Amino acid sequence: MTTLVLHRGSLRANPYERWLADREEKLVLLGSAEQLALFGEELPTTAPYLHAEVLPDYDHSPRVAQRAAELIEEFGVTDLVACQEVDIERAAALRERYGLPGQRLDSAVVYRDKWEMKQAALRAGIKVADHALLRTPADLTGFADRHGLPVVVKPRRGAGSIGLAVLRTEEELAAWLDTAEPTGPDGEPQWLAEAFVEGSMCHIDGTVLDGRIATLWPSRYLYALANFRDRAGRVDIALDAADPLTRRLTEFGERILEAFGGPEHFAFHIEVFQTDDDELVLCEAASRAGGAGVRDVQRALFGFDPMEYPVRRQLGLPVDHGGRADPGRIAGQLLFTKRPGVLRALPDPATLPPGVLKYTTYAQVGERVPEASHSGDFLVAFVIAGADRAECEARIRAAEAWFTAGLDIG
Numbered sequence: 001m002t003t004l005v006l007h008r009g010s011l012r013a014n015p016y017e018r019w020l021a022d023r024e025e026k027l028v029l030l031g032s033a034e035q036l037a038l039f040g041e042e043l044p045t046t047a048p049y050l051h052a053e054v055l056p057d058y059d060h061s062p063r064v065a066q067r068a069a070e071l072i073e074e075f076g077v078t079d080l081v082a083c084q085e086v087d088i089e090r091a092a093a094l095r096e097r098y099g100l101p102g103q104r105l106d107s108a109v110v111y112r113d114k115w116e117m118k119q120a121a122l123r124a125g126i127k128v129a130d131h132a133l134l135r136t137p138a139d140l141t142g143f144a145d146r147h148g149l150p151v152v153v154k155p156r157r158g159a160g161s162i163g164l165a166v167l168r169t170e171e172e173l174a175a176w177l178d179t180a181e182p183t184g185p186d187g188e189p190q191w192l193a194e195a196f197v198e199g200s201m202c203h204i205d206g207t208v209l210d211g212r213i214a215t216l217w218p219s220r221y222l223y224a225l226a227n228f229r230d231r232a233g234r235v236d237i238a239l240d241a242a243d244p245l246t247r248r249l250t251e252f253g254e255r256i257l258e259a260f261g262g263p264e265h266f267a268f269h270i271e272v273f274q275t276d277d278d279e280l281v282l283c284e285a286a287s288r289a290g291g292a293g294v295r296d297v298q299r300a301l302f303g304f305d306p307m308e309y310p311v312r313r314q315l316g317l318p319v320d321h322g323g324r325a326d327p328g329r330i331a332g333q334l335l336f337t338k339r340p341g342v343l344r345a346l347p348d349p350a351t352l353p354p355g356v357l358k359y360t361t362y363a364q365v366g367e368r369v370p371e372a373s374h375s376g377d378f379l380v381a382f383v384i385a386g387a388d389r390a391e392c393e394a395r396i397r398a399a400e401a402w403f404t405a406g407l408d409i410g
Contacts, residue, residue: 004080
């Protein structure tokens with residue numbers, strides 16, 4: 001049996017050869033040249049890999065799907081694994097073309113295309129922000145006239161807040177129109193406009209295994225996702241089981257999964273506004289594990305990697321999961337995105353405060369650090385746990401103070 005892996009991100013963080021070792025699977029890897037360079041990694045050259053290569057412009061080039069098709073035919077591929085956002089739809093199309101098992105286009109498009117996503121939500125009676133596809137500049141100015149400013153514009157198939165903008169003034173709206181192309185080469189709208197939602201953002205994460213929800217738990221962001229060039233710590237913590245919002249968000253997530261469907265085995269990440277009027281409004285949903293440190297938080301909550309288990313089950317391998325249950329502790333993450341300057345000092349990791357499960361730095365002392373380019377472009381990331389949300393947040397704030405005091409960049 002031979003599996004083609006479409007991959008974007010760190011190979012160290014996604015050890016496919018270990019995940020699939022007990023099946024003795026033969027692997028073929030097609031990945032991103034930019035991401036391989038970013039993480040300073042090398043392509044695997046030993047068994048179980050039969051072949052590994054990278055392509056430039058991985059996120060956008062049609063050559064990626066073309067090359068994947070060539071590899072499927074050349075190596076007699078029997079399964080296709082795709083865990084990152086940009087690969088969800090292209091992998092589904094390839095599975096349909098070659099009759100491979102896994103997610104098909106019907107659900108992949110709903111989770112990937114934000115317009116189709118919102119239409120599916122509305123059909124199920126799930127509230128979303130007012131929105132419109134942008135075909136011409138007049139579509140955006142007309143939308144702003146009807147709904148007022150600010151207006152959110154985002155790529156129809158975007159990820160990681162890349163390209164997302166909150167237009168707060170007429171000048172910002174005009175400047176955006178001067179640089180954006182509303183439609184692509186095929187004439188299809190590339191952008192979505194949304195009414196700005198006043199409130200806070202929560203997210204619901206988990207896994208579906210063998211067609212049933214295996215894990216599902218809500219968290220709350222204590223920062224604005226789109227503002228990834230702020231300098232403060234970005235804090236995100238799971239909710240307590242006794243919090244009334246936990247039950248509401250759990251039921252909301254279950255409704256979305258029922259409406260959107262999906263394959264037999266997948267991870268999901270659902271972002272939800274809690275408005276100032278205490279309504280729950282769907283922002284976006286994805287049929288893959290959450291980005292940033294969400295995977296690590298889920299691992300701390302439930303004891304397994306939400307990316308690994310769906311891959312194993314897709315390929316018929318067992319997983320150590322006894323059924324749906326609440327987490328035994330509460331975990332969260334503390335993130336600092338990059339800021340420009342020379343990194344002169346970091347705090348001594350030997351003095352880490354209590355509760356830190358994982359502490360990862362993404363720059364070295366002496367390095368010139370660029371400005372953050374997207375919401376997952378980190379300088380440092382923590383995963384921290386406590387007995388309950390209050391203890392977890394107190395530990396996060398202690399780690400934030402510890403890191404800030406020991407950081408020297410400028």
